[in-house]
Amino acid sequence: MLELCDVKKSYQEPDGGTLPILDIPHFAVKEGEQMVLVGRSGCGKTTLLHTIAGISKADAGKILIDGVDIAGMSEAGVDRVRAEKLGYVFQTFNLLPGFSALENVMLGMTFAHGRKDRQRAEHLIARVGLAHRKTHKPAALSVGEQQRVAVARALANKPSILLADEPTANIDPRNQQNIIDLIRETCREEGVSLVLVTHSTEVAGQFERVDKLEEINKVK
Amino acid sequence: MYFLDLLQIAFRSIRQRGIASLLTMFSMSLGVTLVVAVLSIHGVVDKSFRNNASLGYNLIIGGKGGGQEQLTLSTVYYLSQPLYPVSGNYYLEFMSREERDKQMVHSFAHRSHEASTIVHDMRQLTSLGGPLDLMAEDLLDPVVEKQDALRADLDRPGKYAHLTEFAIPVCLGDYYDRFRVVATNTQLFDTLVYDIENQKKFEFAQGRNFHHHDKVHTYFEAVVGSTVARELNVKLGHEFSPSHGYQGGGAHASTFTVVGILKPSGTPNDRAVFINMEGFYLMEGHSEPVDGAVSEEEVLKAIDKLPTPEAKEKAWREHVAERAARETAPNQEPLAVEQREITALLLKTPRNAAMDLDKAVNNGKEAQAVLPVGVITRMFDFIITPIQRMLLVLTTMICIVSGVSILVSIYNSMSERRQEIAIMRALGAGRSTVMTIILLESTLLSLGGGFAGWLFGHLLCLIASPMIEEQTGVSVGLNLWGDPFYEPLKWFGIDGSIAERFVIPMEWTLVPGLVLLAIVVGLWPGMTAYRTDVAKSLGK
Numbered sequence: 001m002l003e004l005c006d007v008k009k010s011y012q013e014p015d016g017g018t019l020p021i022l023d024i025p026h027f028a029v030k031e032g033e034q035m036v037l038v039g040r041s042g043c044g045k046t047t048l049l050h051t052i053a054g055i056s057k058a059d060a061g062k063i064l065i066d067g068v069d070i071a072g073m074s075e076a077g078v079d080r081v082r083a084e085k086l087g088y089v090f091q092t093f094n095l096l097p098g099f100s101a102l103e104n105v106m107l108g109m110t111f112a113h114g115r116k117d118r119q120r121a122e123h124l125i126a127r128v129g130l131a132h133r134k135t136h137k138p139a140a141l142s143v144g145e146q147q148r149v150a151v152a153r154a155l156a157n158k159p160s161i162l163l164a165d166e167p168t169a170n171i172d173p174r175n176q177q178n179i180i181d182l183i184r185e186t187c188r189e190e191g192v193s194l195v196l197v198t199h200s201t202e203v204a205g206q207f208e209r210v211d212k213l214e215e216i217n218k219v220k
Numbered sequence: 221m222y223f224l225d226l227l228q229i230a231f232r233s234i235r236q237r238g239i240a241s242l243l244t245m246f247s248m249s250l251g252v253t254l255v256v257a258v259l260s261i262h263g264v265v266d267k268s269f270r271n272n273a274s275l276g277y278n279l280i281i282g283g284k285g286g287g288q289e290q291l292t293l294s295t296v297y298y299l300s301q302p303l304y305p306v307s308g309n310y311y312l313e314f315m316s317r318e319e320r321d322k323q324m325v326h327s328f329a330h331r332s333h334e335a336s337t338i339v340h341d342m343r344q345l346t347s348l349g350g351p352l353d354l355m356a357e358d359l360l361d362p363v364v365e366k367q368d369a370l371r372a373d374l375d376r377p378g379k380y381a382h383l384t385e386f387a388i389p390v391c392l393g394d395y396y397d398r399f400r401v402v403a404t405n406t407q408l409f410d411t412l413v414y415d416i417e418n419q420k421k422f423e424f425a426q427g428r429n430f431h432h433h434d435k436v437h438t439y440f441e442a443v444v445g446s447t448v449a450r451e452l453n454v455k456l457g458h459e460f461s462p463s464h465g466y467q468g469g470g471a472h473a474s475t476f477t478v479v480g481i482l483k484p485s486g487t488p489n490d491r492a493v494f495i496n497m498e499g500f501y502l503m504e505g506h507s508e509p510v511d512g513a514v515s516e517e518e519v520l521k522a523i524d525k526l527p528t529p530e531a532k533e534k535a536w537r538e539h540v541a542e543r544a545a546r547e548t549a550p551n552q553e554p555l556a557v558e559q560r561e562i563t564a565l566l567l568k569t570p571r572n573a574a575m576d577l578d579k580a581v582n583n584g585k586e587a588q589a590v591l592p593v594g595v596i597t598r599m600f601d602f603i604i605t606p607i608q609r610m611l612l613v614l615t616t617m618i619c620i621v622s623g624v625s626i627l628v629s630i631y632n633s634m635s636e637r638r639q640e641i642a643i644m645r646a647l648g649a650g651r652s653t654v655m656t657i658i659l660l661e662s663t664l665l666s667l668g669g670g671f672a673g674w675l676f677g678h679l680l681c682l683i684a685s686p687m688i689e690e691q692t693g694v695s696v697g698l699n700l701w702g703d704p705f706y707e708p709l710k711w712f713g714i715d716g717s718i719a720e721r722f723v724i725p726m727e728w729t730l731v732p733g734l735v736l737l738a739i740v741v742g743l744w745p746g747m748t749a750y751r752t753d754v755a756k757s758l759g760k
Contacts, residue, residue: 047755055646056755076650083648094643094758098236110225111648153647 001193002029002052002161007061007071009044009051021047023218024061027211029161034184034194036204039213045197048213049163052195053086054078066160083112087154087192089164089183093146095138101125101149102134108156117156124152127189128182144175151183155190162187164196168203180206226653230660233640234668237633241665244629248669249676251619252730256677258611276414277388278574280590281306281314281565281581291588292595295390295564297488298400305391306587308560313378314387314567320378327557383577385568386411391500392563394462394472396493399448401462403500406432409443409480412566414487422489425449427456427480430496434479439499439554443480445490454478462495462503472503473540501555619737626665627741630658634748641749642757655746662742663735670734 009022021044029035039045050056052063054070063071065085070078087108095104105121125134128148130141138146147167154162164183168176180203187194196207204210214220234241275296282291283304293300312320378384388411391403409422409429430441444454454460458478461471476495484490519539526532567589569577574591581589641654649657 050755053646055758076652079645079648079650082646088646090646090758094639094646096232096640096643098232107229107644108647110222110229111644111650111653116225157648 001031001033001066002027002195003062003064004028004052005062005064007051007063008059009047009056010059020219022051022058024048024216025218027216029193029195031160032188032191032193033209034187034207035196035209035211036207037195037197037211037213038199038201038204041199043213044217044219045213046165048217049088049165049195049197052161053088053163054082079111083108084157085160087157087159087162089147089150089154089162089167091166091169093138093143093150093170095146095149095153097138100135100137101130101141101145101152104138104149105153105156108153112157121152121156124155124186125149127186128152144171144179147171147179148182151179151186155186155192158190159192161193161195164194166197166199168198168200176200176203226657227660227664229644230657230664233637233657233661234664237629240629240633244626244665245669245672247625248619248622248666248734249673251615251622252670252673252734253677253680254615254618254673255612255730256674257680258608258615260677260681262608262612275566275592276412276416277386277566277568278591278593279565279567279569279577279581280592281387281567281587282563282590284586284588288588288590288595289599291564291590292592292599294392295566296592296596298392298402298492303563305561305563306565308557308562310586311387311389311560311562311565312557314380314384314565315378316381317375317377320376320381323557326554380577380580383569383573383580385570387568388412388566389497389562390564390566391497391561394464394500394503396448396460396462397452399445399452399491399493401493401495401500403495403497405497406430408494408566409482414485414489420485422485423483424480425483427478430479430494432496432498437477437479439496439502440474440476441479441496441499442476443482443494444478445482445492445494446484447490448493449481454481456481460493462493464503474499474503498554501560619733622669623666623737623741626662626738627744629665630662630742630745631748634745637749638752638757641752642754645752645754646758651750654752655750658746658749659739659742662745663738666734666738666741667731670730674730 004024004027007022007024007027008020010018010020013019037045037048047056051058052065054063054073058071061071062069065081068081070081073081095101096107099107102118102121102125105124106116106118109116109121122131122134125131128151130145130148130152133141133145138149141149147170151167154164162183167183168179171179183194183196184206186192196203198204280291280295282295283306286303290300291303294303312323315323386407388404388407392400394401394403406429409424413419413421424443425446427443430443431437433439434441442460444452448454456478459475460478461473461475463471476499482489523532523535523539526535567577578589578591581587644654644657645651
């Protein structure tokens with residue numbers, strides 16, 4: 001499903017030097033598997049998710065998604081894989097303010113195959129419990145509701161993998177568990193693998209597989 | 221479908237920044253309003269000039285001296301001061317034998333001829349021989365010879381008659397209020413077809429043409445143009461005295477009565493007052509002084525030489541009273557041909573004769589001939605066309621400035637939109653997709669503003685239409701599709717006949733123009749979107 005082999009990633013420093021961030025010999029997630037990635041701040045968790053999603057290009061190595069290596073693909077190819085095979089839930093929700101909840105869900109479909117499945121979008125909105133608020137714009141939704149919309153949007157294109165980058169960090173404790181439950185349930189229902197980054201030990205404790213980035217990353 | 225989705229995203233983005241977007245579109249709409257107004261003005265001026273270039277006559281004959289432009293301006297448009305006149309005798313050279321005979325009845329030559337027939341009879345009686353015959357040889361024979369020569373000159377057609385279809389005389393010089401008084405004969409309204417394409421003569425909204433001679437008004441009838449009637453509130457039966465020489469000059473004693481009001485024609489005649497030429501000649505100062513007669517100028521000089529102001533005042537009053545008595549005297553006879561002067565002749569030649577007559581007149585010493593259509597076209601090309609081009613360039617520049625305002629508006633929004641772009645990229649949108657969205661946004665702003673401007677421009681023209689029609693006779697109306705495009709094509713060196721085959725309404729070119737402008741100004745922010753670093757702009 002998802003496999004990383006010898007993936008390296010570094011950033012250019014202002015003085016011209018390079019700052020290595022990732023050096024991962026091997027990392028894999030099976031089909032339908034749900035796992036948590038933990039690690040201290042600044043250890044490269046978000047960079048790893050960006051690299052998997054093709055948002056940041058790896059310096060070296062292979063990133064296989066459903067057996068296809070995106071590291072060797074053109075940028076347009078990576079964009080297509082990202083649209084069709086990956087879902088992304090951000091800490092800051094990142095909904096487009098000019099669009100309603102339902103439209104935000106359908107927006108993801110636009111870039112995937114150019115065909116918007118309104119019925120599926122309605123179903124997903126209903127699934128995250130926002131059928132009654134589907135026409136509301138993000139500014140009219142609570143943070144919890146916004147993250148629910150973000151989850152629905154991430155699943156809109158029936159991805160193989162859902163990448164969630166600290167999805168509960170901006171949410172009040174009462175709603176945090178609801179969001180985690182929602183993500184896990186929907187991923188299970190849709191047969192989507194889940195890679196979730198979190199700082200919360202409470203959240204991490206709920207998953208069978210918990211990987212520490214420091215352990216899989218050779219850059220310390 | 222995909223394109224419509226992108227269009228929707230662009231539209232939402234515009235709506236998201238409502239006020240800024242509206243102001244940007246407003247700026248563009250102002251530019252396009254001006255373009256539409258300039259194009260409409262171009263159409264009006266063009267049509268107006270074309271209308272006026274279709275005069276119904278193809279030659280103007282005026283006195284020697286002064287330029288062709290001045291003769292055309294003063295005769296066709298009643299602008300500029302009239303030039304040197306031509307003599308009444310010269311005018312008769314364009315008439316057939318019958319017409320000339322009729323005119324010559326009112327000539328010294330004719331009177332002299334009548335008087336001299338008695339001399340001729342006397343010579344017959346004295347030709348029997350003897351001393352009386354010898355005396356008559358010395359005294360009467362020179363008179364008889366002169367009379368025979370006179371008869372020969374009277375009894376012939378005008379020398380240009382065969383090259384003339386009609387010749388309408390025009391005498392200028394007087395004003396009624398601020399409008400030019402044009403003295404002419406009845407042919408101007410009875411014969412002249414001023415719009416050849418539509419076979420239109422000048423029509424009367426009220427009343428009739430003036431008569432050559434009327435029992436009630438004698439030679440003092442007048443017809444006024446539509447603008448004159450409206451602006452001076454002139455009705456049928458209205459009486460006026462033209463002022464002499466220039467606007468605000470002293471009024472003549474003669475009074476003309478308005479017997480007709482013309483319908484608007486979109487020609488300079490809307491702004492003119494027409495009087496019977498015979499009445500014009502009977503007014504003081506409008507006749508060439510005959511030998512031995514004292515001219516008006518000489519009278520004024522004599523008055524001026526008087527020693528005291530009282531004497532001057534008395535002499536002036538007496539002169540004015542005498543002049544008024546002369547001008548208004550009953551049973552006046554038309555002025556003698558020899559005393560007449562004509563400012564210009566509006567002349568129509570038979571087919572293909574214009575150049576011959578033009579050459580013949582210009583080779584003579586008495587007058588000059590002008591082909592007015594050529595002069596008008598030249599003036600249009602030299603004066604109006606460059607002004608119109610300049611206006612079009614200016615308004616195009618305004619549109620470009622409006623385009624820059626789109627650029628500024630979108631570019632300023634880019635910093636706050638970087639995250640939106642990054643989100644779309646994270647959702648799978650390619651670089652070219654986000655760039656397309658920005659270009660579509662720019663195009664929507666441009667076309668939206670352009671459409672509003674196009675509508676404003678035409679509404680403006682619609683509102684101003686009655687005023688423009690009154691002034692120029694050209695109906696603007698809503699005319700949503702604008703004038704054909706072939707004129708500007710000609711500017712770019714495309715052959716007129718080819719251009720006219722591809723008649724594209726000029727305003728349609730606004731659409732590709734605005735799209736092109738939008739793409740140009742949208743490229744910069746579009747490239748910014750294209751280069752957006754997704755990882756940096758997303759945050760977490």
